[in-house]
Amino acid sequence: MAKILVCVAWPYASGPRHLGHAVSTFIPADIFARYHRMKRDEVLMVGGSDMHGTPVTVRADEEGVPPNVIAERYHALHLKNIEQLGVRYDLYWNTADPHHKAWVQEIFLALKEKGHVYEAVMVSPFCTTDQRFLPDRYVEGTCPHCGFPRARGDQCENCGNLLDPFELKDPKCKIHGTTPIPKETKHFFFRLSAFETPLTKWAAKDKEHWRHHVLTFMRSWLREGLKDRPITRDLDWGIEVPVPGYETKRIYVWFEAVMGYLTATREWYRRRNQPDGWKDFWHDPEARHYYFVGKDNIVFHTIIWPAILLGYDAKLDLPYDVTATQYLNFSGEKMSAGRGKGVWLSDLLERFDPDQLRYYGVATMPETKDTDFEWEDFAQRNNSELLAVYGNFVHRAMTFADKNFDHAVPPADFLDAADKKMIRAIEQEWNKVGQNLEYVHLKDAMKEAIQLARLGNQYFDQKAPWELVKKDRVACGTVLHVALRVSRSLAIIMAPFLPFSSSRLWQALGYDTDVHSQTWEGALEDVPAGQALRVGKPLFTKIDLSEAKETSADRLDLRVAQIADVQELPNADNLYVLQVDIGGERRQIVAGIRKNYPKDQLRGRKIVVLVNLEPAKLRGIESRGMLLAGEDKADVGLVRPPDAAPAGSQVLGVRGAPILAFSEFQKYKLQVGPDGTVLFLSPEGEARTTLAVDGTPLKVDKGMKEGTWVH
Ligand SMILES: [Zn+2]
Ligand SMILES: [Zn+2]
Structure with a gap:
């Protein structure tokens, strides 16, 4: 063990x-x-x-x-x-x-005690606009190693190299966009240089099982020589430095x-x-x-x-x-x-079976080189591999046995050469899956598991039980028995990869136990003849590509908001300043609807707001969000959420999606459908989603015909 x-x-x-x-x-x-x-x-x-x-x-x-x-x-x-x-x-x-x-x-102090951590003065980027040091992500610039234009002060996320902020070409304060000045500050350093020799020795020993790109990266770092690194920051968020004088650092x-x-x-x-x-x-x-x-x-x-x-x-x-x-x-x-x-x-x-995501994630796993997430590929691999090969095989075997053999596993009385070959294939594929898993080659491991299902399909087609059942019922029972045995093995072999569907399959095969408490060797056991089947729905569902693509909305955070207060903005005849509740949080929004709605019609009213739009200033007043509305040539009508929907209810997108730049946001369009519902159009224009809260579609006030966003 x-x-x-x-x-x-x-x-x-x-x-x-x-x-x-x-x-x-x-x-x-x-x-x-x-x-x-x-x-x-x-x-x-x-x-x-x-x-x-x-x-x-x-x-x-x-x-x-x-x-x-x-x-x-x-x-x-x-x-x-x-x-x-x-x-x-x-x-x-x-x-x-x-x-x-x-x-x-405790570890920090122990390292300090042994001399591996020491104090030194260093030069850090300092923003003169708000008089503070700029740690890590507060500085951005061009990576000196790979030329990536938005490398951060501590690391380039493109090439993975660690950086000092002043190594960046053209460093800028992330908040103000100004060039920081160098200024001295005291920090603790980790004496990384002292570990060059022991680490080089370690890196040369017993690493045959490591991935090539990891070894290459580590060894090239060691060849370049290790530099001591500052391990505290001018920041008030993080773990306190347990040394007096470091109260403002972490x-x-x-x-x-x-x-x-x-x-x-x-x-x-x-x-x-x-x-x-x-x-x-x-x-x-x-x-x-x-x-x-x-x-x-x-x-x-x-x-x-x-x-x-x-x-x-x-x-x-x-x-x-x-x-x-x-x-x-x-x-x-x-x-x-x-x-x-x-x-x-x-x-x-929220939209897919977790096993569909796990399957695609493993099938495209970037183990040794970058790979791409493609919606077409996601839908296609689900439909043509997971569903058509694995799901289909086990479903065919179970439904056929269920219908023709009294809802139970038929006995296998006599195994011919093809049956025996199929049973041997279980062990062969099981072996290959296990060997790949030992070396963390997960993509290849799952491929072999799918291969077992593929062999199962071939066996099933070759034996054609739908013909056999008319001529030789006993032989047909044997085929079903073997196919169900393969299904049982698949439930166990797939369990690490696809835990949910393995549980469903295990239950459907008539087991009351938990597939996840079975042993790996248990995959080789036979299925008991006479065990009652519980055939239900197929293991997987088809993914419709047009539905899948709708998710380009995932960059938005569109919520129901309730207007708490309305004020006119002086010297701006069409602007209101609204205070809205977006679910546990107050927001100020400036919106040009003064000509369309009197104040008393707005107070307490529920509206729909895009909350992750980058803040903007209108007539000097900050606005942090945008309203959804419909319009015609003369008037504007607000989009109406259902009365019962509480402030903060998600209308579309993801709660907490990152701030969206205005230029990006402009690619999204609204449309009012002929039935008055509001449609959301993705930037590609292919995906349309009806906006709704808990299944109730949103409508536009005053029967407007065109969708719009109102600042
Ligand atoms: Zn880089
Ligand atoms: Zn600054």
């Missing part, structure tokens, strides 16, 4: 996550952990939300709320998405937890988040009253630690984190494998939560 620690990269709690993130971290980690649990290895899967760092504060500044509001909101969303996706952590934690903070400070988010793998293990054992239990996983040289991260995190997991481990306690286990993936791109550009690109998980999970 092997001891396997599954370490999953910590997503920032700074915004909704996109599918690319799940595909590079949660999903592969989950498949790997589920497989090893079925093998009865000792598995612990840990991770959580990264609550700190400038991604969170940048967002908080944009929304005008404290950082903890942002972090807690998105931690809750990540938790929900993870559960919806069927990802089973042993502990999904977060870095704002007091235990994490205390342990991080520990760098990356320095503490990687410690989360260790602290989360400690936490898991602490909750079980075994305060030293974590050593089982971290002090055992035989334990294998697998890290599931995206390629922009390679340096943290192959250089910085191993160096921290070496410096803190020489007995700690270093990573056994860092299975970094490349990027899953959307329309050729990297899916990035920071830049508002991507196919949001929350949106996808």
